[in-house]
Amino acid sequence: MAENSFFTDKVALVTGSSRGIGRAIALAFAGAGADVVVNHSKPDGASKRKADEVCREIEELGRKALAVPADIASKASVGEMVEAVSSWRGRLDFLVLNAAKAPFKPIEKLLEREIRQLVETNYMGNIFCIQKSLPLLEAAGGRIVFISSLGSRFYNPSYPLGSMKAAMEAVVRDCTESLAERGVFANGVCGGIVKTDSFKTLRQYMEELEHIPDELCVSPQALAEVVVFLCSPAARGIRGQTVVVDNGLSNRLYRPAWVRKPKS
Amino acid sequence: MKQNLVAEQRVMEEVKKAIAEGIDIDPAGIKAESSLMKDLGAESLDFLDINYRLEQTFGIKMARRTVIDHMEELFGEESAIDAEGKLTGKAAEVLGMRYDGYSAHIRAGMDMDELPVMVTVASIAEGVTSLLDTLPENCENCGAKNWALQEETLIACGGCGEPAAFTSGDDLIEEWLKQIQESKKIF
Numbered sequence: 001m002a003e004n005s006f007f008t009d010k011v012a013l014v015t016g017s018s019r020g021i022g023r024a025i026a027l028a029f030a031g032a033g034a035d036v037v038v039n040h041s042k043p044d045g046a047s048k049r050k051a052d053e054v055c056r057e058i059e060e061l062g063r064k065a066l067a068v069p070a071d072i073a074s075k076a077s078v079g080e081m082v083e084a085v086s087s088w089r090g091r092l093d094f095l096v097l098n099a100a101k102a103p104f105k106p107i108e109k110l111l112e113r114e115i116r117q118l119v120e121t122n123y124m125g126n127i128f129c130i131q132k133s134l135p136l137l138e139a140a141g142g143r144i145v146f147i148s149s150l151g152s153r154f155y156n157p158s159y160p161l162g163s164m165k166a167a168m169e170a171v172v173r174d175c176t177e178s179l180a181e182r183g184v185f186a187n188g189v190c191g192g193i194v195k196t197d198s199f200k201t202l203r204q205y206m207e208e209l210e211h212i213p214d215e216l217c218v219s220p221q222a223l224a225e226v227v228v229f230l231c232s233p234a235a236r237g238i239r240g241q242t243v244v245v246d247n248g249l250s251n252r253l254y255r256p257a258w259v260r261k262p263k264s
Numbered sequence: 265m266k267q268n269l270v271a272e273q274r275v276m277e278e279v280k281k282a283i284a285e286g287i288d289i290d291p292a293g294i295k296a297e298s299s300l301m302k303d304l305g306a307e308s309l310d311f312l313d314i315n316y317r318l319e320q321t322f323g324i325k326m327a328r329r330t331v332i333d334h335m336e337e338l339f340g341e342e343s344a345i346d347a348e349g350k351l352t353g354k355a356a357e358v359l360g361m362r363y364d365g366y367s368a369h370i371r372a373g374m375d376m377d378e379l380p381v382m383v384t385v386a387s388i389a390e391g392v393t394s395l396l397d398t399l400p401e402n403c404e405n406c407g408a409k410n411w412a413l414q415e416e417t418l419i420a421c422g423g424c425g426e427p428a429a430f431t432s433g434d435d436l437i438e439e440w441l442k443q444i445q446e447s448k449k450i451f
Contacts, residue, residue: 046287046305104312104328111333111341113349200313204328 006233007033010140011089013081015039015072015129016099018051020196021147024220025096026054027061028228035064037085037092039099043069064089072099072125073117075132082132092136094231097126097168098147102161104205110160122164123171130175130186137184143231144179144186146172147223148242150250152190158205165190169242176240185239187230192246193217216249267399269413270322272389275396278417279389282317286310296386308380314388323418324395327433331362332379334437339451349376354450361444363387391433398431 012029016022018040026036036058040051051067058065066088070081085092101121103114110118130144137144151162152169169188176186193199193209195217203209223245229235230243244250276296283300284291287310300306306314315326329337335344335355344355351359353372360370369382399419402409408423419428431439445451 042307045301046307046310049305109337111336113345200309200316204312204316204319 003031003033004232005033007228007231010034010093011037011085011091012094012096012231013037013039013085013092013133014096014098015126016041017096018047018054018067021191021194021220021223022096022098023050023054024224025098025147025227026065027057028221028224029094029231030058030061030063030065032228032232033063034094035089036066037081037088038065038067039072039081040067040069041071041099041101071121072129073101073120075128078125078128078132082129082136085133086136091140092133093140093142095129095133095137095142095144096147096227097129097144099125100147100161100164102159102164104158104202105160106158107160107163118160118164122161123167126168127171130171134179134182134184138182141183144172144175144184145227145230146186146188146242147227148188148190150190150192150244150246152242154250156202156206159202172242173240180239187235187238187240188242189223189226189230190242190244190246191218191223192244192249194220194223196220212249216247216252218245218247218249222247265397265399265401267396267411267419269411269419270396270417272393274417275322275392276385276389278321279318279385279392282314282321283385283388286314286317294385296384296389298385299381300383300385300388301381311380311383318388318392321417322392322396323420323427324392324430325432325434326391326395327437329434329437330379331359331437331441332376334434334441335451338438338441338445343451345376350374351376351379357450358441358444362440394436395430395433398436399428404429 012034014022014026017026017038026038029036038051038054040047055065055067068081068084070077072078102118146168148165148169151159152165156162172186172188193212226243226245280291280294283294287304287306289304298304319326332344344352346352351372351374356370356372403421403423403426405426406421406424408421410422411419411428412422414420420426
């Protein structure tokens with residue numbers, strides 16, 4: 001993302017940004033000129049190691065970075081995370097709700113604790129993040145961007161997360177209205193097939209995914225740039241929308257995604 | 265049947281390679297007894313990636329669900345993990361039988377979050393070996409009894425070239441649990 005003076009010295013918090021799409025979003029904000037808070041789930045192990053690496057990459061771009069461990073399913077942890085953001089730079093301009101965690105099973109096989117975990121992380125956790133960040137976002141005239149997936153609107157086998165993505169797209173529509181008077185706006189970005197770590201998991205449940213040609217997969221960077229765009233003044237007229245960024249995959253109805261266009 | 269085309273040592277080497285690539289670490293630091301989460305810093309997503317790599321390497325289907333998941337599916341919700349997220353006595357007994365070498369660490373009342381920590385390089389290698397040992401006597405396609413190696417780790421029919429049809433990891437766990445239940449009536 002090209003540097004833009006609008007982002008200079010502003011602060012973005014990206015949940016779940018030690019890897020995958022979240023990492024790409026964190027780097028895109030840094031590229032645009034913002035300082036970034038890299039949230040990751042666990043205070044030790046690979047989660048921390050990867051978050052520290054992302055912070056180093058952000059610093060190499062000449063921006064400040066802070067890694068904050070927090071499990072968003074815990075309201076108390078989210079509160080501590082926002083406290084850490086506040087005492088770090090005293091402001092928060094952009095909240096990106098990217099973190100997600102879910103079992104891969106058909107809905108009818110979910111155990112009660114798995115359903116609870118699904119809702120606690122992917123619905124309640126995101127709402128905790130919105131609630132706790134609100135005073136800072138309000139002070140900054142901030143933006144919220146939720147990262148959704150095509151599972152919010154299309155069937156995917158063993159992907160109960162899709163139902164939470166759909167719920168959150170409704171939350172985005174809802175809170176962009178209710179927060180407007182406080183100067184905070186929300187939008188979403190609905191990603192198609194992105195070849196990140198989660199994709200490696202997903203392909204075990206959807207063997208068809210292997211046949212989707214690269215031209216119908218979207219890069220984490222392409223998705224990240226739309227997130228940054230939605231936080232920029234150029235997107236000021238977009239509110240409560242979830243923008244599909246999928247390289248055209250969902251535009252295919254009658255032609256299976258893996259059939260290549262004949263060469264003319 | 266017990267297969268002897270892929271040596272156990274080769275399985276271990278491939279498991280270490282899959283782990284090294286899956287979590288992007290130096291293979292030299294991986295020992296048979298290393299815990300993936302505690303010693304090697306793996307996260308839950310990494311397990312699935314490692315499984316995927318092993319599936320490609322050996323032409324097998326690793327279990328998508330854990331022994332605990334299967335217990336609850338077969339014997340009812342909260343049969344393995346109670347409402348407080350703790351391992352039940354019955355589940356501890358079953359896990360103790362399945363993982364002899366680790367039975368000292370398995371106890372009723374332990375937190376379910378402690379369970380994935382017990383997955384080691386050796387336990388994954390054992391899992392792969394047990395799947396390879398479901399090699400059928402005859403090729404399902406042509407009936408030949410002539411298994412051969414393709415690309416060093418893939419077992420295929422020497423007659424028609426069809427890849428071997430192994431039992432899936434989930435089916436294997438389910439069969440094992442049903443046998444245990446049949447003989448010991450734990451649940």
